[in-house]
Amino acid sequence: MIEVKNISKKFIIKSNIVQALDNISLKIEESDCFAIVGESGSGKTTLANIILGIYNQDNGEVWLEDSLLSSNRSLNLRKLIQFVQQNPMSTLNPKKTIYNTISLPLKIHKIVSNDKISDRVEKLLSYVGLDAEFMHRYPDTLSGGQKQRVAIARALASEPKVLILDEPTSALDVIVQSKVLNLLLNIKNKFNLTYIFITHDLSVVKNIANRVLVMNKGKIDEFGKTMEVFSRPKSDYTKTLIRAIPTVTDEEDEIKPK
Amino acid sequence: MNFFKSKYFYKFSRNPLSIFGLIIVCVVVLLAIFAPYITPFPEHVGPFTDFANKSKPPSSTYIFGTDKIGRDIFTRCIFGYRISLILGIVVLAIAVPIGVTMGLCAGYIGRKTELVLMRITDVFLAIPALVLALSIIGLLDRPNLLYTMIAVSMAWWPWYTRLIYNITRSIKTEGYIVAAEIMGASKIHIMFREILPNCLPSLLTKITLDLGFVILVGSSLSFLGLGAQPPTPDLGTMVAKGASMLPDTWWFSLFPGFAILIVVLGFNLVGDGLKDMFDVDV
Numbered sequence: 001m002i003e004v005k006n007i008s009k010k011f012i013i014k015s016n017i018v019q020a021l022d023n024i025s026l027k028i029e030e031s032d033c034f035a036i037v038g039e040s041g042s043g044k045t046t047l048a049n050i051i052l053g054i055y056n057q058d059n060g061e062v063w064l065e066d067s068l069l070s071s072n073r074s075l076n077l078r079k080l081i082q083f084v085q086q087n088p089m090s091t092l093n094p095k096k097t098i099y100n101t102i103s104l105p106l107k108i109h110k111i112v113s114n115d116k117i118s119d120r121v122e123k124l125l126s127y128v129g130l131d132a133e134f135m136h137r138y139p140d141t142l143s144g145g146q147k148q149r150v151a152i153a154r155a156l157a158s159e160p161k162v163l164i165l166d167e168p169t170s171a172l173d174v175i176v177q178s179k180v181l182n183l184l185l186n187i188k189n190k191f192n193l194t195y196i197f198i199t200h201d202l203s204v205v206k207n208i209a210n211r212v213l214v215m216n217k218g219k220i221d222e223f224g225k226t227m228e229v230f231s232r233p234k235s236d237y238t239k240t241l242i243r244a245i246p247t248v249t250d251e252e253d254e255i256k257p258k
Numbered sequence: 259m260n261f262f263k264s265k266y267f268y269k270f271s272r273n274p275l276s277i278f279g280l281i282i283v284c285v286v287v288l289l290a291i292f293a294p295y296i297t298p299f300p301e302h303v304g305p306f307t308d309f310a311n312k313s314k315p316p317s318s319t320y321i322f323g324t325d326k327i328g329r330d331i332f333t334r335c336i337f338g339y340r341i342s343l344i345l346g347i348v349v350l351a352i353a354v355p356i357g358v359t360m361g362l363c364a365g366y367i368g369r370k371t372e373l374v375l376m377r378i379t380d381v382f383l384a385i386p387a388l389v390l391a392l393s394i395i396g397l398l399d400r401p402n403l404l405y406t407m408i409a410v411s412m413a414w415w416p417w418y419t420r421l422i423y424n425i426t427r428s429i430k431t432e433g434y435i436v437a438a439e440i441m442g443a444s445k446i447h448i449m450f451r452e453i454l455p456n457c458l459p460s461l462l463t464k465i466t467l468d469l470g471f472v473i474l475v476g477s478s479l480s481f482l483g484l485g486a487q488p489p490t491p492d493l494g495t496m497v498a499k500g501a502s503m504l505p506d507t508w509w510f511s512l513f514p515g516f517a518i519l520i521v522v523l524g525f526n527l528v529g530d531g532l533k534d535m536f537d538v539d540v
Contacts, residue, residue, distance in 0.1 A: 054439070054440070078441070079441075082440065082441075090434065091437060092433075092434055093434040093452055093455070096452075104438065108443055151437070
């Protein structure tokens with residue numbers, strides 16, 4: 001499905017060279033829920049941005065099936081990989097109604113004829129559990145969870161094959177987080193999507209991803225099936241990350257109010 | 259949504275000075291539009307002389323008095339508003355689209371485009387607007403209203419470039435811009451449909467504030483004899499002609515000067531109100 005071959009990327013920050021990605025190669029299969037984990041600055045967002053075409057890589061290639069992807073890719077390739085961002089507050093244009101936001105990809109990629117756009121927007125909103133009345137509202141009247149649902153509807157509008165989710169639930173409260181995660185899993189099954197899920201929340205990864213890539217300082221630290229990586233981590237860094245998942249020890253359980 | 263019940267209008271109306279400014283602007287605009295119907299002597303606007311009534315002080319017939327060839331100053335002030343408003347609107351109609359387009363391109367496209375456009379803007383910003391307008395008029399054939407408008411426009415667009423450039427730079431990395439880029443939206447779409455609507459509150463406020471200043475600069479140029487030429491009634495020209503007769507025939511220049519003051523004050527008060535209403539800094 002997606003094949004990343006020997007990708008490297010450097011940034012120059014205040015005359016210091018930062019190696020954001022160092023010779024990364026991986027393969028993401030169709031219908032995977034592929035998680036990329038690592039601490040801040042490990043290069044996971046840079047990798048996603050290269051796959052999305054926001055940045056150009058210094059070396060290496062990205063392939064989507066038989067097509068080579070670059071930052072100035074054609075519209076036909078662009079629509080196949082879409083993105084849901086971390087911050088629901090900035091993901092929607094405050095001056096545009098939800099209808100205008102969701103209809104934009106429909107118009108750019110000519111998904112439906114002009115007279116059917118309204119029906120299509122309504123349908124997309126229903127996929128993410130929002131009523132048709134949301135169409136005429138502005139983002140400032142929506143909660144964080146609702147904004148993230150609209151962002152998911154917008155990403156689905158161009159009928160993509162791959163959805164890159166950059167910490168889509170980290171800015172939401174716990175209850176809304178689980179609702180949005182459930183929604184994402186339902187949508188994945190319904191449209192047979194491939195997910196690339198960027199997160200540093202390992203408990204989320206454990207529950208929804210079937211394969212996981214652990215990144216550290218721009219390099220691949222560990223890569224494999226989620227259960228294998230979690231049950232038998234090979235590298236010290238992955239072990240440290242897994243240990244960092246908050247758990248309740250027996251001692252703590254005892255002092256908990258009954 | 260009823261605008262008069264919105265939080266925006268509430269913020270605007272909280273300041274009585276803004277409402278006062280709005281009333282002034284509305285009255286001036288209405289006076290200018292209906293000038294031929296509400297002025298007592300509309301024929302005094304053209305080439306007209308009435309030496310029997312020359313230099314008459316304010317009276318019930320001529321409330322602002324008459325000038326040295328017997329024309330009613332009140333009528334000419336009201337018609338003068340037409341020229342001032344046309345000047346302000348035409349200047350901004352030229353300067354705003356140029357400034358906004360350059361600001362959007364420099365801010366969004368960046369790199370060499372930004373470097374070239376912003377350095378050109380800096381050159382224009384380094385020279386005060388009135389001095390620049392004077393030099394541009396100096397280069398043109400002979401002074402008239404059209405040349406004044408072109409000259410003031412050329413001095414005014416850089417301020418809009420600077421304003422829009424700063425806003426564009428601050429929002430170009432927002433999530434919705436990145437989302438539009440990933441979707442494949444064109445640069446033109448992103449600049450004019452995604453970024454520009456977010457600049458509108460600041461833009462509208464600056465346009466309102468600038469209308470007053472443009473009228474003031476236009477009147478200053480007319481005062482120097484570089485604006486509308488006689489017999490066109492221009493407030494700046496009227497002040498200039500009357501200034502040499504002070505203090506004897508004080509009404510020659512006092513009332514046109516007062517008329518300029520009123521319109522500039524009106525636009526400034528409305529502009530300040532809009533600034534509070536949109537909570538923007540221009």
